[in-house]
Amino acid sequence: MPATLDPASLVVEADRARADGEPLAAPGPVFASTYRLAGDIEPAAPGYGRSYNPGWQALEAVLGRLEGGEAVTFASGMAATVAALEPFLAPGDRLVMAGDGYYNTRRFAEAVLARKGIEVRFVATAAMVEADLAGCRLLWLETPSNPGLDCCDLEALAARAHTAGAKVAVDNTTATPLGQTPLALGADLVVSADTKAVAGHSDVLFGHVAAREPADAAAVREWRNLTGAIPGAMATFLVHRGLATLDVRLERMARNADRLARVLAAHPRVEAVRYPGLAGDPSHALAARQMRGFGFLVGVTFVDVAAARAFLDRTALITEATSFGGVHTTAEQRSRWGGDDVPARFVRLSAGIEAGDDLVADVERALA
Numbered sequence: 001m002p003a004t005l006d007p008a009s010l011v012v013e014a015d016r017a018r019a020d021g022e023p024l025a026a027p028g029p030v031f032a033s034t035y036r037l038a039g040d041i042e043p044a045a046p047g048y049g050r051s052y053n054p055g056w057q058a059l060e061a062v063l064g065r066l067e068g069g070e071a072v073t074f075a076s077g078m079a080a081t082v083a084a085l086e087p088f089l090a091p092g093d094r095l096v097m098a099g100d101g102y103y104n105t106r107r108f109a110e111a112v113l114a115r116k117g118i119e120v121r122f123v124a125t126a127a128m129v130e131a132d133l134a135g136c137r138l139l140w141l142e143t144p145s146n147p148g149l150d151c152c153d154l155e156a157l158a159a160r161a162h163t164a165g166a167k168v169a170v171d172n173t174t175a176t177p178l179g180q181t182p183l184a185l186g187a188d189l190v191v192s193a194d195t196k197a198v199a200g201h202s203d204v205l206f207g208h209v210a211a212r213e214p215a216d217a218a219a220v221r222e223w224r225n226l227t228g229a230i231p232g233a234m235a236t237f238l239v240h241r242g243l244a245t246l247d248v249r250l251e252r253m254a255r256n257a258d259r260l261a262r263v264l265a266a267h268p269r270v271e272a273v274r275y276p277g278l279a280g281d282p283s284h285a286l287a288a289r290q291m292r293g294f295g296f297l298v299g300v301t302f303v304d305v306a307a308a309r310a311f312l313d314r315t316a317l318i319t320e321a322t323s324f325g326g327v328h329t330t331a332e333q334r335s336r337w338g339g340d341d342v343p344a345r346f347v348r349l350s351a352g353i354e355a356g357d358d359l360v361a362d363v364e365r366a367l368a
């Protein structure tokens with residue numbers, strides 16, 4: 001395979017490394033807890049299902065190439081998140097974390113890490129570039145942040161963190177490896193909840209960590225083996241199959257997000273719209289420089305809760321559901337979960353792959 005393939009080709013072509021006579025599709029699931037294994041043991045040899053599955057190897061090879069590092073797959077985004085935190089922090093260490101990122105990650109830091117004697121400091125993504133990183137062991141970033149869609153400068157922050165002696169981990173779920181490659185910008189670890197756009201069909205939970213340094217990847221891999229947070233064979237197959245269409249899905253999703261953002265921003269029942277693709281958005285300049293495309297998430301603040309409810313109740317194509325990044329357009333009031341600092345009239349919209357004209361007509365009808 002040429003070394004210089006565009007990521008859009010890589011997601012499709014990466015399986016070509018397999019042998020002649022094998023199927024053209026993603027490798028099928030191998031359901032195995034144990035493998036035939038005789039005599040002395042070589043560490044890399046397939047032996048047991050908690051440390052080896054051929055499906056993981058094939059998918060990790062593609063994800064590693066996309067990320068520019070070594071990838072390790074996990075049972076969920078949270079399993080990947082924990083594997084990028086725990087092995088790199090000890091009691092007494094300081095963790096600086098995006099204070100407006102994924103709420104379950106913040107809860108994990110408070111409920112588990114802080115109670116073990118790790119000092120957790122939260123900093124808003126929009127203010128991260130001025131964060132005090134002195135004495136920091138690990139800097140945890142999320143850009144664009146979920147659900148506020150603020151961005152931070154990964155290259156500048158990675159340089160500052162490294163000067164302070166800290167490692168940098170980036171939750172890249174909202175961007176995906178096709179939208180942004182944090183390892184290339186200096187991050188040490190990247191985390192992805194592949195449950196969202198990477199798998200893309202709302203039918204599987206999955207995650208991965210990718211590391212620039214082989215030693216960090218080995219620590220993450222050992223963590224997976226010690227904790228058993230392994231992905232199942234069927235889930236691995238579904239994610240590998242979904243990955244091939246990631247680029248075409250993202251293209252349509254971003255185009256729909258852009259159209260909906262513009263329609264909603266101009267609507268009298270909408271107070272404000274956040275979408276990094278809008279020229280006036282606070283994230284626009286940085287996203288244009290740092291990302292490939294502006295993504296599929298839109299943050300909508302309606303004039304009141306009644307307008308937010310009308311949008312969720314009366315649209316026919318927009319399903320009220322949590323999560324994001326799937327082929328269906330979905331939306332929800334994030335406030336209903338209680339973990340995000342957003343008002344009840346704020347709705348996070350995840351644009352799907354429906355025809356843009358149908359989505360726009362649906363929204364206009366619902367808000368009329």
Ligand SMILES: *Cc1c(COP(=O)(O)O)cnc(C)c1O
Pocket residue numbers: 076077078079081102105142146171173174193194195196205206207
């Ligand atoms: C969903 C999500 C996660 C967690 O992923 P799960 O697969 O639900 O465990 C982590 N980070 C972000 C930004 C997410 O959106």
